[in-house]
Amino acid sequence: MEVRDLHPWPGTPEEARAIQDRLRPLLDLDDPAPVSPRTVAGLDVSYAGDGRDDGTAARLAAAVVVLDAGSLEVVEESVVTGTAAFPYVPGLFAFRELPALVEALRRLNTVPDLLVCDGYGLAHPRRFGLACHLGVLTGLPSLGIAKRPFVGAYDPPGEERGSAGPLRDGGEVVGRVLRTRQGVKPVFVSVGHRIGLDEACRVALALSPEFRLPETTRRADRLSRDALAGLLPS
DNA sequence: GCGACAG
DNA sequence: ATCTTGTCGC
Numbered sequence: 477m478e479v480r481d482l483h484p485w486p487g488t489p490e491e492a493r494a495i496q497d498r499l500r501p502l503l504d505l506d507d508p509a510p511v512s513p514r515t516v517a518g519l520d521v522s523y524a525g526d527g528r529d530d531g532t533a534a535r536l537a538a539a540v541v542v543l544d545a546g547s548l549e550v551v552e553e554s555v556v557t558g559t560a561a562f563p564y565v566p567g568l569f570a571f572r573e574l575p576a577l578v579e580a581l582r583r584l585n586t587v588p589d590l591l592v593c594d595g596y597g598l599a600h601p602r603r604f605g606l607a608c609h610l611g612v613l614t615g616l617p618s619l620g621i622a623k624r625p626f627v628g629a630y631d632p633p634g635e636e637r638g639s640a641g642p643l644r645d646g647g648e649v650v651g652r653v654l655r656t657r658q659g660v661k662p663v664f665v666s667v668g669h670r671i672g673l674d675e676a677c678r679v680a681l682a683l684s685p686e687f688r689l690p691e692t693t694r695r696a697d698r699l700s701r702d703a704l705a706g707l708l709p710s
Numbered sequence: 711g712c713g714a715c716a717g
Numbered sequence: 718a719t720c721t722t723g724t725c726g727c
Contacts (some may be wrong), residue, residue, distance in 0.1 A: 521717075523718050534718090563719080566715040572718095573717080595716045605716070626716045664716085 477587045479578050480613045485561070492568045493555060496604040499626035502612045504670045505598070511617045511671050513589035515551055517542045517682065518692020519580070520594045521573045522700035523560070523602035524707070530563035531572075535707065538576035539700035541692060542588050545682070548691050554580045555703040566626070569595060570606040590671070590679065590694040597668030599643055602628055611669020618668030619676040621690055625664060633659070633662050640677060652677050656684040667702060 483499075486492035518541050527534025529647055542551040558577045562571035597607030597620040607620035628645035630653045637658045643651035643666070651666030654677055663684075667676050683690035691695075 506719090521718080523717085525719055531718090560718095563716070566717095569716050600716080620716080622716050624716065626714095 477583060478524065479581050480682045481612040481680035482575065482578060489565055492571050493602065496602050499609065499612050500604045503608055504669065508617070508670050509534050510671050511590055511675055512543045513679065515588045516590045516592055516679070516697040517546050517588035518592050518690065518694055519577055520700050521576065521695050522697070522704050523580055524704055525671040527560060532560055534560045535704070536560055536573065536576060537695045537703035538573060538580045539703065540577070540584060541695040541699055542584065542586050542620045543692055543695065547708065548683070549599045550553055552584060552696065553699055553705045554584045554697055556580045556583065557703060557707060570609045574609065577610065581614060582635065584615050589618065591616050592683065592690060593618060593668065594693050596620040596622050596626055596651070596664070597666040599626060599645065599664065599666035601627055603650070605666065605668070607666065607668025617670040618621070619667050619679070620668055621680055621693065623689070627660060635659055639679060646649045654680055656681060657688045662687045
């Protein structure tokens, strides 16, 4: 599929933040139309550990797995190996894996109806997490499902699957804390681009019929790990 | 100023 | 993210 060219690559955290501030206005989040995705793409990245002290140049594998939204059967897979493009800095996480993920998306023959990212969308210090960034670059609806809290405050949702509550930051609701499995830690859902929070949570639940994490990220996680394992140890 | 901080 | 043993439970 087609993906917009990457902007000039930032050399410093300041430049990276400036890029996020410049791209944020491109988000389409006002009254988004229903997505009702037929296919959903899950994205994830695995790392080989070493690299430089700042984490740059660490070997990684970025995977995209497209599933049929109804049956959750695999429609297409794409994996690429590469190196971390930026040190890990909370709030600038996207710059670490963006180049590899974009390349994996470009190698897709299918154009998914929705992107499900491992991390955050709007629930971000500058309201521009990885899901927002990929949404703008691809033009596709996107959302983020994170395993751990980042920004915002929340009350623990009920113990049953489906229970949820608002994730609030700076006086605004930036996402939702959702229990995808009874008695198990909840996940953090936030919209990225062209989708509403209600639909994002419905999709998140539909993609997680059995486990805490959605099948999209579970599949992408396994694929990226396998790709890394297939590389010569070094 | 100090601590916390997606993956 | 990754480093990691055993253990409880379906």
